[in-house]
Amino acid sequence: MSSEGPVKLDATAKRIIELLQEDGRASYAAIAKAVGLSEAAARARVQKLLDSEIMQVVAVTDPTQVGFTRQAMIGIRTEGDPLQVGDRLAEVAEVDYVVTTAGSFDLLVEVVCEDDPHLLDVIRRVRELEGVVSSETFVYLKLNKQHYNWGTR
Amino acid sequence: MSSEGPVKLDATAKRIIELLQEDGRASYAAIAKAVGLSEAAARARVQKLLDSEIMQVVAVTDPTQVGFTRQAMIGIRTEGDPLQVGDRLAEVAEVDYVVTTAGSFDLLVEVVCEDDPHLLDVIRRVRELEGVVSSETFVYLKLNKQHYNWGTR
DNA sequence: GTTAATTCTGCGATTACCGCACATTCTTTG
DNA sequence: CAAAGAATGTGCGGTAATCGCAGAATTAAC
Known part of the structure; x- marks a missing residue:
């Protein structure tokens, strides 16, 4: 169902992933400030990571x-x-x-x-x-x- | 580190968890509408689920x-x-x-x-x-x- | 039945989100 | 190498979501 290519992630993408690994509901504004981008750019990058299925933000439970x-x-x-x-x-x-x-x-x-x-x-x-x-x-x-x-x- | 009690979850809590399992970034307003609560009540319940560590919302990756x-x-x-x-x-x-x-x-x-x-x-x-x-x-x-x-x- | 605790509702005030037009940077490609 | 094209980023106005809180409603305890 998913055709993987070893996608290359730059430092910004990795920092965004790490932030969302800690708190999946972090606001775009907070992400933007943390990685030094505009809010709109941060939002676009998060969306891209989600759309490309590199990352998913979900609730996990025991x-x-x-x-x-x-x-x-x-x-x-x-x-x-x-x-x-x-x-x-x-x-x-x-x-x-x-x-x-x-x-x-x-x-x-x-x-x-x-x-x-x-x-x-x-x-x-x-x-x-x-x-x-x-x-x-x-x-x-x-x-x-x-x-x-x-x-x- | 986590002291478990078999916490009892009511139907509303379970539906909230299911919604966030699909989309961890769903808005409180959307959650509220889906489960038939006010936005503030939905927000309080999500916070409670997070604080009690029953559920965590995170980014997961391969x-x-x-x-x-x-x-x-x-x-x-x-x-x-x-x-x-x-x-x-x-x-x-x-x-x-x-x-x-x-x-x-x-x-x-x-x-x-x-x-x-x-x-x-x-x-x-x-x-x-x-x-x-x-x-x-x-x-x-x-x-x-x-x-x-x-x-x- | 009264008290206390929990949970919910209904707001303003604040902040975040979204879409879009334009600027910038990075890649082709002739 | 220069020009075209594709990504990627910025700024901003309109809209929607979030937050905090006071008071009502519900539930639990005694």
């Missing part, structure tokens, strides 16, 4: 706090093209995160479920997908840390 | 797009209290995500690094932590899907 009692990571071994299997997994609604990896799993998939029967159903559906050879599920017991302000380089 | 070429998930087996080890891991700057799990790993840890030597150094530091018995690293090759609008229940 799923367990908003009614999803079962979360899990599923390690998956595939046959055929892992990227294609990854695309198929990405279509599953309960899946919020898919990465292709090197190691004893080909894909790591995070799923968000309401309860145990729901998780069971998701695992069943995942294992039935074409190209999925085996899977191993890690049920989440506690979310210890979750942050997004890793900055830029 | 790390590879902003200069971090090496990302990985590290599966960790521990001895002693996994939660304590998790807390220690959470203090590592390059670690952005820590979950305690049930399964063949006790903890899953996501790390964001600039390059291979950086990743190597992080893995070394992680393995030296007290309580870490063994670790297995899954280097990310591609981020297939990443989304945050899983809604509420």
